Amino acid sequence: MSxxxxxxxxGLEVHGQLxxxxxxxxxxxxxxxxxxxxxxxxxxxxxxxxxxxLNEKVVELAVRAGRALECRINPVSIWARKNYFYPDLPKGxxxxxxxxPLCQHGALEIDTDDxxxxxxxxxxxxxxxxxxxxxxAGGGESLVDLNRSGVPLVEIVSEPxxxxxxxxxxxxxxxxxVLVYLGVNDGNLEEGSFRCDxxxxxxRKGSTTYGQxxxxxxxxSFRFVQKAIDYEIGRQVELIESGGKVAQETRxxxxxxxxxxxxxxxxxxxxxRYFPEPDLPPLxxxxxxxxxxxxxxxxxxxxxxxxxxxxxxxxxxxAKILVGDRALADLFEKVQAAYGGPSxxxxxxxxxxxxRLLKEESADLGALRFSAEQFAALLKLVDGxxxxxxxxxxxxxxxxxxGRAPGDIARExxxxxxxDTGAVEAAVDAVLAANPDEVEKYRAGKKQVFGFLVGxxxxxxxxxxxxxxxxAALRAKLGD
Amino acid sequence: xxxxxxxxxxxxxxxxxxxxxxxxxxxxxxxxxxRLDGRVKAFLRVDREGALAQADAADRRCKDGKRAxxxxxxxxxxxxxFLTEGLPTTAGSRILESFIAPFDATVVKLLRAAGTxxxxxxxxxxxxxxxxxxxSAYFPTRNPWNLETSPGGSSxxxxxxxxxxxxxxxxxxxxxxxxxQPAALTGTVGxxxxxxxxxxxxxxxxxxxxxQVGPMTRDVPDCAALxxxxxxxxxxxxxxxxxKAPDYLAELETGVRGMKLGLPREYFDLPGMDPEVRSxxxxxxxxxxxxxxxxxxxxxxxxxxxxxxxxxxxPAEASSNLARYDGVRYGLxxxxxxxxxxxxxxxxxxxxxxxxxxIMLGTYALSAGxxxxxxxxxxxVRTLIKQDFVEAFRTVDAVxxxxxxxxxxxxxxxVSDPLAMYxxxxxxxxxNLAGLPxxxxxxxxxxxxxxxxxxxxxxxxxxxxxxxxxxxxEREHDFHRxxxxxxxS
Numbered sequence: 001m002s003x004x005x006x007x008x009x010x011g012l013e014v015h016g017q018l019x020x021x022x023x024x025x026x027x028x029x030x031x032x033x034x035x036x037x038x039x040x041x042x043x044x045x046x047x048x049x050x051x052x053x054l055n056e057k058v059v060e061l062a063v064r065a066g067r068a069l070e071c072r073i074n075p076v077s078i079w080a081r082k083n084y085f086y087p088d089l090p091k092g093x094x095x096x097x098x099x100x101p102l103c104q105h106g107a108l109e110i111d112t113d114d115x116x117x118x119x120x121x122x123x124x125x126x127x128x129x130x131x132x133x134x135x136x137a138g139g140g141e142s143l144v145d146l147n148r149s150g151v152p153l154v155e156i157v158s159e160p161x162x163x164x165x166x167x168x169x170x171x172x173x174x175x176x177x178v179l180v181y182l183g184v185n186d187g188n189l190e191e192g193s194f195r196c197d198x199x200x201x202x203x204r205k206g207s208t209t210y211g212q213x214x215x216x217x218x219x220x221s222f223r224f225v226q227k228a229i230d231y232e233i234g235r236q237v238e239l240i241e242s243g244g245k246v247a248q249e250t251r252x253x254x255x256x257x258x259x260x261x262x263x264x265x266x267x268x269x270x271x272x273r274y275f276p277e278p279d280l281p282p283l284x285x286x287x288x289x290x291x292x293x294x295x296x297x298x299x300x301x302x303x304x305x306x307x308x309x310x311x312x313x314x315x316x317x318x319a320k321i322l323v324g325d326r327a328l329a330d331l332f333e334k335v336q337a338a339y340g341g342p343s344x345x346x347x348x349x350x351x352x353x354x355x356r357l358l359k360e361e362s363a364d365l366g367a368l369r370f371s372a373e374q375f376a377a378l379l380k381l382v383d384g385x386x387x388x389x390x391x392x393x394x395x396x397x398x399x400x401x402x403g404r405a406p407g408d409i410a411r412e413x414x415x416x417x418x419x420d421t422g423a424v425e426a427a428v429d430a431v432l433a434a435n436p437d438e439v440e441k442y443r444a445g446k447k448q449v450f451g452f453l454v455g456x457x458x459x460x461x462x463x464x465x466x467x468x469x470x471x472a473a474l475r476a477k478l479g480d
Numbered sequence: 481x482x483x484x485x486x487x488x489x490x491x492x493x494x495x496x497x498x499x500x501x502x503x504x505x506x507x508x509x510x511x512x513x514x515r516l517d518g519r520v521k522a523f524l525r526v527d528r529e530g531a532l533a534q535a536d537a538a539d540r541r542c543k544d545g546k547r548a549x550x551x552x553x554x555x556x557x558x559x560x561x562f563l564t565e566g567l568p569t570t571a572g573s574r575i576l577e578s579f580i581a582p583f584d585a586t587v588v589k590l591l592r593a594a595g596t597x598x599x600x601x602x603x604x605x606x607x608x609x610x611x612x613x614x615x616s617a618y619f620p621t622r623n624p625w626n627l628e629t630s631p632g633g634s635s636x637x638x639x640x641x642x643x644x645x646x647x648x649x650x651x652x653x654x655x656x657x658x659x660x661q662p663a664a665l666t667g668t669v670g671x672x673x674x675x676x677x678x679x680x681x682x683x684x685x686x687x688x689x690x691x692q693v694g695p696m697t698r699d700v701p702d703c704a705a706l707x708x709x710x711x712x713x714x715x716x717x718x719x720x721x722x723x724k725a726p727d728y729l730a731e732l733e734t735g736v737r738g739m740k741l742g743l744p745r746e747y748f749d750l751p752g753m754d755p756e757v758r759s760x761x762x763x764x765x766x767x768x769x770x771x772x773x774x775x776x777x778x779x780x781x782x783x784x785x786x787x788x789x790x791x792x793x794x795p796a797e798a799s800s801n802l803a804r805y806d807g808v809r810y811g812l813x814x815x816x817x818x819x820x821x822x823x824x825x826x827x828x829x830x831x832x833x834x835x836x837x838x839i840m841l842g843t844y845a846l847s848a849g850x851x852x853x854x855x856x857x858x859x860x861v862r863t864l865i866k867q868d869f870v871e872a873f874r875t876v877d878a879v880x881x882x883x884x885x886x887x888x889x890x891x892x893x894x895v896s897d898p899l900a901m902y903x904x905x906x907x908x909x910x911x912n913l914a915g916l917p918x919x920x921x922x923x924x925x926x927x928x929x930x931x932x933x934x935x936x937x938x939x940x941x942x943x944x945x946x947x948x949x950x951x952x953x954e955r956e957h958d959f960h961r962x963x964x965x966x967x968x969s
Contacts (some may be wrong), residue, residue, distance in 0.1 A: 049683050081800050088804075
C-alpha cells in the first residue's frame with residue numbers, strides 16, 4: 001500500500017479582502033501600510049455602545065463575485081456573531097454570516113489532467129477582518145494593531161471536489177484571476193489580502209465515505225498550498241497505514257520546515273456560539289439589483305482565454321499569458337484592432353519585448369507611455385519592410401521609455417530601411433562592378449557567393465537596405 | 481412655590497417668559513442634590529460646572545430670542561450608560577470605573593441640541609441587569625418615598641432623582657421594564673418607546689434586540705416633550721427606524737372617548753400580586769371607562785412564557801455584548817503574566833455577581849448542543865408572544881395592566897433570591913419581547929404611602945395614543961403632584 005492506493009479529498013476556504021475604500025461597518029480607511037491604529041474609530045475599536053452600519057459597496061462587490069462564480073444570490077441573508085476572545089478582536093465577536101449567507105451553490109471550472117472540471121462552491125459570505133497582534137515589540141509586551149479590524153472580507157468555501165494538490169493550486173489561481181478581473185480583490189497572498197485554508201482528508205481508492213478531515217492554516221503562497229497539502233496527504237496515509245487514525249484537528253503549515261503541525265485538537269476547538277446579530281437587520285437585496293450587477297460583469301478569464309484561442313488563433317500558452325492579466329489582454333485587443341496583421345506575431349511582441357521591458361523597468365501596465373496605435377504603427381513598419389525586426393526592438397525600447405512615435409524614433413536613429421529600388425539597384429550595380437571575380441564564380445555555379453554579394457550590398461548601404469529588395473535586385477542582375 | 485416643584489414644560493414657559501433663569505434653576509437643583517442625595521444616593525456623578533455652563537448658554541439663547549425649544553434650559557439627568565464625552569460613564573460597573581467616552585451618545589447630542597443642562601450621571605444596576613439598583617457596583621439607591629425601600633431598577637437612580645425633584649426629567653433604558661418598573665415604584669412617569677424609535681448609538685448595550693431608550697418624568701406632558709426631543713432617526717443605528725415622529729403633544733389632551741382598552745386576564749390573575757396594587761389598577765381602568773373608553777377583556781396566552789423567554793434571549797445577547805470588556809483597550813485591567821489569566825482576573829474583579837450569572841446563563845444558552853433547545857426555542861416563543869399582541873390589537877387600541885405586581889420592596893429583601901427579583905418584571909417583559917411602546921404612570925398609593933403604577937401598552941409606533949390615555953387619567957388626579965416625604969434634611 002502507498003499514497004497511490006488512497007484518494008485525497010480537498011476543499012478550500014478562501015478569504016479575500018474586498019477592494020473598498022472604507023471598512024465594512026464604519027467609515028475608516030482600508031489603506032494598507034498606515035501607522036498602527038491610525039485607521040481606527042470608536043466603532044472598529046469596539047467602544048461601549050457603538051453599532052455597525054453596513055457599507056453598501058461591500059454588498060455590490062460580493063454580489064459581483066457571487067454571480068461571476070455562478071452562485072445563487074439570496075434575497076435575504078442574515079448577519080451572525082461569531083464569539084471568541086482574542087486581543088485582536090475588539091468586540092469579542094466577529095460579525096459574519098452563518099446560517100444564511102449572501103451567496104450559495106456556485107462553481108468554478110478548472111483544467112485538470114483529465115480535462116476541464118467544475119469545482120462546486122458551497123457558499124460565499126461576508127464578514128469583518130480582525131486586527132493583528134504584534135509580539136516582537138520588545139519589553140516583553142504584545143501590542144495590538146487594529147487597522148485591519150473591520151476590513152471587509154468574503155469567505156469563499158468550495159465543496160470537497162478537489163483531488164490533488166495541483167488541482168487545489170489550479171482552483172486557487174482560477175479563483176484569484178476571477179476576483180482580480182472583477183476588481184473585487186487584489187489577489188495579493190503575501191500581504192494577506194487573499195488567504196487560504198485547506199481541508200484535507202484521504203480515503204482508500206474505491207471507498208465512498210470520506211476520511212476524517214484536517215484543517216490546514218497559514219498557507220500564504222501558491223507554492224505552500226501545494227507543499228502543505230502534499231505533506232498532509234503523506235502524513236495521513238502514513239498514519240493510516242501504520243494502523244493509526246487521523247484526528248479531527250486544525251494544523252498549522254510551517255513554511256520553513258515544509259510540514260504541518262497540530263494547532264488545536266477537536267477538544268480544544270472553539271465553540272463560537274453563533275447567533276443572529278441583533279444590531280443589524282437582515283441583508284435584503286432589492287429586486288433588479290443582481291441583474292444590474294450581472295449586466296456590468298466583465299468577460300471572465302476562462303471565457304476570454306477560449307476566445308483568444310478561437311478568434312485570434314493563438315496557442316494556449318500565449319493566450320494564457322495574455323489573459324493572465326486583464327489589462328494586458330485589453331491592450332492586446334486594442335493593438336490588434338489597430339494593427340490588423342497576424343495575431344501570432346503581435347502575441348510574440350507581447351510575451352517577448354513588452355513583458356521583458358515591463359519587468360526590467362518595474363513598470364506598470366496602467367502607466368504605459370505609448371499608445372496602442374503607436375504599438376500597431378511599429379508593427380506595420382516592420383511588415384512594410386521599413387524596419388528590420390532587430391531595429392524595431394530598439395525603436396520599441398525607446399518608445400517604451402519616451403512615448404514618442406515609432407517613425408520619428410526610427411528616422412532619428414537612422415534605422416529606416418531603404419525602400420527606393422533605384423538606390424538599391426545602383427548599390428547592386430556598384431558591388432557587381434567591383435567584384436567581377438565573384439560574379440564569374442556565381443555564374444559558374446558557385447551559388448554560395450550570393451550571400452557574400454548580399455553582404456557587400458548591405459555594407460555599401462550601411463545596413464539600411466531592405467533585405468527583400470536587395471535579394472530581388474541581385475538575382476535580377478545576375479540573370480537568375 | 482420652589483422652582484424645583486415645576487414640571488419641565490411649566491419651567492420651560494417660565495424660562496421663556498424670563499421669570500426664571502436656567503442658572504438659578506440649576507443652582508436650586510444642585511442645592512437639592514446637596515441636601516438630599518446623601519440619603520437618596522441617586523447620583524454617581526454630579527457635573528456642577530458642566531451643568532452651570534450649559535445653563536448660562538441657555539440663558540444667553542433666551543436673552544437673544546433664540547431658545548432651542550420647549551425644554552431649553554430645563555435641567556435633566558442621565559442614567560450612567562449614556563456615553564458623555566469627557567464625563568465618566570460607568571454603566572454601574574467597576575469594569576468601566578475609569579472609562580471616559582470619546583464621544584456623546586446620539587440621544588445626548590439631541591439633548592444638548594434641545595438645550596437641557598445635564599446635571600449628572602445617575603445610578604443603575606450594573607449593565608442595567610437588575611430591578612432594584614442594588615446591583616450597582618457602587619451603592620444602592622433608595623426610594624424617596626421610603627428610604628428603606630428600593631426605587632426599583634435598573635434605572636433606579638433616574639427614577640429616584642426625578643421623584644425627589646433633583647432633576648426635572650431623566651433618560652433611562654428599558655430592556656425588560658427598567659424604565660417602567662422604577663417609575664411605578666417612585667410615583668413617576670416612564671415610557672419605553674417602540675423598539676427602533678430612539679437611537680441606541682452610544683448607549684452601553686445590555687441586550688441589543690430588547691434595549692430601548694426612554695424618558696422618565698414627573699407627568700405625561702413632560703414625558704411626551706422629552707420623547708419628542710429624542711425620537712429621531714439615527715443613521716448610526718441600523719435598528720433605528722426611518723419613521724418620522726409625530727407631534728406627541730398635539731393630541732395629548734383629547735381624551736379616550738371611543739377607545740377600546742384591553743384588560744388581559746393573565747395580567748390580573750397572577751398569584752403573588754399585591755391586593756392593593758390590584759385594586760388601584762382596577763379602579764384606574766374603571767375610571768378610564770367612565771371617561772369614555774370601552775373596556776374589553778383580551779387574552780395574551782403566551783404571557784406565562786415571557787419570563788423564561790426573556791431570561792434566555794437577554795442573557796444570550798448580553799454574554800456577547802459584554803465580551804468587549806476584556807482589559808485590552810479600555811476600562812479595568814488586572815495585570816497578569818499571560819493573556820487568559822488577565823482576561824479571567826479582569827472580568828472576575830470587574831463584573832458583579834448578577835452580571836456574571838447572566839453571562840454564564842447566556843453563554844450556556846448559545847453553546848453548541850444547547851442552542852436549539854434554548855436560544856432558538858426562545859426566539860420561537862418570542863414570535864408567539866408578539867402574535868398574542870397582534871391578535872389583541874385587532875380589537876383594542878391599548879392594553880392596561882399593573883406595571884409591577886408589588887409596590888417598592890425593602891432593600892435587601894430580594895437580592896439573595898434572583899428568581900423573586902426576576903418575577904418583579906413579569907408584567908413589563910412581554911412589551912420588550914414584542915417591541916411595543918409601554919408607559920407607566922402613577923395610579924394611586926398603598927396605605928403605607930408607596931406609589932402604584934398603571935401600565936399602558938400600545939401598538940408599535942403608537943406612543944401618541946399611549947401618552948394620551950395616560951394623560952386622560954392623570955389630569956383627574958394629583959398623584960403626579962405629590963412629593964415624597966423627604967423633609968428638610
